[in-house]
Amino acid sequence: MTLDAASVGHRIVVRYAVGGTGPSGGPAMSDVIGRVRAVDGTAVTLERRDGRTQVVALADVVTWKPVSERPLRRRRARDVDPEELTRITSRGWPAIESVALGEWELRTSGRFTGRANSVAVHGDPGLPFGEALDRVLEFYASHDAPALAQVVVGSAHERAFMDAGWVPMSGYHGGAVVQVADLDPAYDADPAARIAPTADDDWLANYGRVNDPVVARAVLEGPSTVGFVSIGTPAIAIGRIVVTGEWAGIAGVEVAPEHRRQGLARRIVETSLAWAVERGADKAYLQTMRTNHAALALYQPYGFVDHHDYRYLEPGPTDSAQ
Known part of the structure; x- marks a missing residue:
């Protein structure tokens, strides 16, 4: 079978060479499963189940085949880690400009929504925490925008920011509840x-x-x-x-x-x-205010349940940037 434009939209598994020697002495290989989003003369772009994309050079493809559209075994929505779900929701509401700081994501979009204009805090920033905060402040100052951090309520990241003097965002509802459902x-x-x-x-x-x-x-x-x-x-x-x-x-x-x-x-x-x-x-999420009782009632019959809450923090008045 030829891997071409007719494959776009279908889920496939691709085995491809990664360079070097594998455990058996032959070429080292890896597998990736995803939905084909694009194919050109040199590469295929696959969207993985968490929404990440992976590009595989056609010259490296050893073999490929279609797989089931709906896998028989799947993770339940509520079992996904809050930090992983934050990454997923960010892909669904992408900022105009997004810059990686280790695993953190610095986002700015002309102040259209908090989700697209805050640092998504998940994983390791790749720097000591104090240095990472300095980078966050520098990024938003360079964009003439207020520094905001989106943190999972009750997380170690939330505690670290607040210990560093950051406070809940003033003059705003401050965050949301994230609900999920298996479809x-x-x-x-x-x-x-x-x-x-x-x-x-x-x-x-x-x-x-x-x-x-x-x-x-x-x-x-x-x-x-x-x-x-x-x-x-x-x-x-x-x-x-x-x-x-x-x-x-x-x-x-x-x-x-x-x-x-x-x-x-x-x-x-x-x-x-x-x-x-x-x-x-096969899973869905939504983000709304806990005070939006009409929205919560609308989604409840579809099996949506609370997953986690997030809120926005900003530098406190005693922060050195103030």
Whole structure:
């Protein structure tokens, strides 16, 4: 079989040479399983189950074959580590500029949402903690933006930041609860719902958090597999659904005030999850405020349960940068 454009969208396993000598004395090889996102004359790009992409040179491919679209064995959503899930959710809401600091991710996006304008704190920054904080402050100062850290509530990272004088972000709700669910094989997509690959002006008008449409679109449309769901012309209900690997992320479910309590939000959610399952997702996450009782009630019938909370920290008033 030829590994070409016809393979795009399918899950495959690739065995490829990595250079050197393997344990048996032959060439050293490795395997990778993922969904084909692109193939050109030199390489294949695979999206792994956690949403990471891996590029394999075609010259290194030894063999490949299709694999099941829905593996028989899968991790439960609630069993995924909070730091790993933070990485996954970040891929679903990618910043315009993202710079690695060890395993931390420095993100900036013209101040459109906290998630795209804070350092995602997970793993090891690759520097002593104090030096890492200095790098964070320097990064945001160079972008004329406030320094923010997104930390898992109750984590060692949260304690380390607060011990260094960082405090909960002022004048803001401060974070969110992350909920997760294992997805069913099928959902009832609404035939009246439309799903577009981009956020048009009508969709953005209903989203209501947009100061700069160019910046907002750069973040919202960033992932390779994202859908903007709407019902009505002009739209009276919207939602955003993204798939990165095995995960779907649902966000931006909004209904015009005069059309609420008519089941429109449920129709947006059902359609979104159906779209995600068709594209290989078997787990989903969402991020919302603990005080948003309407949203929590909307998602509860779909099996969403609390995974962890995160919040934003900022340098305290006695920090040397103040």
